[in-house]
Amino acid sequence: MLIQISQFILGLSLLVVLHELGHFIPAVAFRTRVEKFYLFFNPWFSLFKTNIRGTEVGIGWLPLGGYVKIAGMVDESMDTEGLAEEPKPYEYRSKKPWQRLIIILGGVTVNFFVAVAIYAGMGAYYGEKYVDTADLKGGIWATPVAQSMGMKSGDVPVAVGGREIARFDEVSVEMLLGSGSSLTVLRGGERIELPITQEFVAKAIEEKTPWMFPRVPYVVKEFATGSPAEAAGMLKGDALVALNGEPLTYFDEYLERIPALAGKTATITVDRAGERVDLPVTVSDAGKIGVYYQDNLAAFFPVKTDYHSGLAALPYGWNRAVSTLSSYARQIKLMFQPETGAYKEAGGFLTILKQYPSSWDWEHFWGFTAFLSLALAFLNVLPIPALDGGHAVFALIEWVTGRAPSTRVMEVAQMIGFFLLLALFVLANGNDLFKALGL
Numbered sequence: 001m002l003i004q005i006s007q008f009i010l011g012l013s014l015l016v017v018l019h020e021l022g023h024f025i026p027a028v029a030f031r032t033r034v035e036k037f038y039l040f041f042n043p044w045f046s047l048f049k050t051n052i053r054g055t056e057v058g059i060g061w062l063p064l065g066g067y068v069k070i071a072g073m074v075d076e077s078m079d080t081e082g083l084a085e086e087p088k089p090y091e092y093r094s095k096k097p098w099q100r101l102i103i104i105l106g107g108v109t110v111n112f113f114v115a116v117a118i119y120a121g122m123g124a125y126y127g128e129k130y131v132d133t134a135d136l137k138g139g140i141w142a143t144p145v146a147q148s149m150g151m152k153s154g155d156v157p158v159a160v161g162g163r164e165i166a167r168f169d170e171v172s173v174e175m176l177l178g179s180g181s182s183l184t185v186l187r188g189g190e191r192i193e194l195p196i197t198q199e200f201v202a203k204a205i206e207e208k209t210p211w212m213f214p215r216v217p218y219v220v221k222e223f224a225t226g227s228p229a230e231a232a233g234m235l236k237g238d239a240l241v242a243l244n245g246e247p248l249t250y251f252d253e254y255l256e257r258i259p260a261l262a263g264k265t266a267t268i269t270v271d272r273a274g275e276r277v278d279l280p281v282t283v284s285d286a287g288k289i290g291v292y293y294q295d296n297l298a299a300f301f302p303v304k305t306d307y308h309s310g311l312a313a314l315p316y317g318w319n320r321a322v323s324t325l326s327s328y329a330r331q332i333k334l335m336f337q338p339e340t341g342a343y344k345e346a347g348g349f350l351t352i353l354k355q356y357p358s359s360w361d362w363e364h365f366w367g368f369t370a371f372l373s374l375a376l377a378f379l380n381v382l383p384i385p386a387l388d389g390g391h392a393v394f395a396l397i398e399w400v401t402g403r404a405p406s407t408r409v410m411e412v413a414q415m416i417g418f419f420l421l422l423a424l425f426v427l428a429n430g431n432d433l434f435k436a437l438g439l
Helices: 002-030 097-127 168-176 197-208 253-261 310-335 349-354 364-382 388-401 405-437
Strands: 034-041 046-052 054-058 062-070 128-131 140-142 154-161 184-186 190-194 212-214 218-225 239-244 265-272 276-281 291-293 303-306
Touching: 002 034, 002 062, 002 349, 002 364, 054 128, 097 310, 097 364, 097 388, 128 168, 154 168, 168 197, 168 212, 218 253, 239 253, 310 364
Parallel strands: 034 054
Antiparallel strands: 034 062, 046 054, 128 303, 140 212, 154 184, 184 190, 218 239, 218 291, 239 265, 265 276
């Protein structure tokens, strides 16, 4: 947990500082006074603060984000003291609309390009690892959720909505976002179209766990405590090849048949370094043999790695950032479709924290930080008062009409925006709380 918290704070701090610099730099460039620049919020007191060229720079104690306070701007602080006076040359409200637009959109712009830079660096250093769907010779194991839309174990998914998909890890995401389109699978050498319905999407979201896996042999990875299979002499690395004389190749085939043998003794044949060994295993009353299967895909499939070095890293970083942002936007769209139940999966700070692994993994850290940067950019640019997008809308209105909204209109809009954001905050973090309590 300490490592997860450390990664969470590091990633959030990096993104917040860069986002606020995106506002700060153009504000200073247009000679706008920036009164405060804070990492984290500081109600009542600050952990640290100093004054740099007229700007109070500090660290707050509430790690929920950060802010810059720009003179002459109605922001979430609702500090409107002095706005009744004539605008001063150094205030935000005295700047031209296009200048205000650049200042206010500077944060989300930086967030986007931070993601591009991270993805470019990852493409050059780590490369892009994936399993090609063409290498899934046994196809996929279709869980009951997948079966509900017509999939069968052994199917090889090849396209969603008519778009060919070469990488297996993209298939399930595209299916969830492809309601109303279709999944194309190879079954017995024939291409079959399966409709992706809203009912399926709702079931898949409710499932919470993966509902489609690459089909792999049943190779012993670990044993559960009190494992009947281990007691019968099964060893790590054994590959199960038959059950009561019936040849079976894949893990899911055993998963389907073994529960029916609860309380009985079954003969399980394993391949041990090329030798066939028959083991009498007494299946538990719960219908289990206490064996964890090898789920590392690299043990069964060639894991391909594409490196994007030199100048090629930049277009790769750009394309990955754009595709990730597009996918995230479509996920947010699902939240506004109540029939899918996606709003129940909205998560807050605890959900974000859990995305970081319990051991330090720089590749995962940078990958998730890039995603989080894009998520922050998307949410901030929404045209909701109190967010950057809301301020941008007011700047655009003035630019087009030549008239600035009154201070009162700005105050009311900020208040409405604040309560909208509060509702979203309660929904997301409330979901986290209910999940933590098992409700």
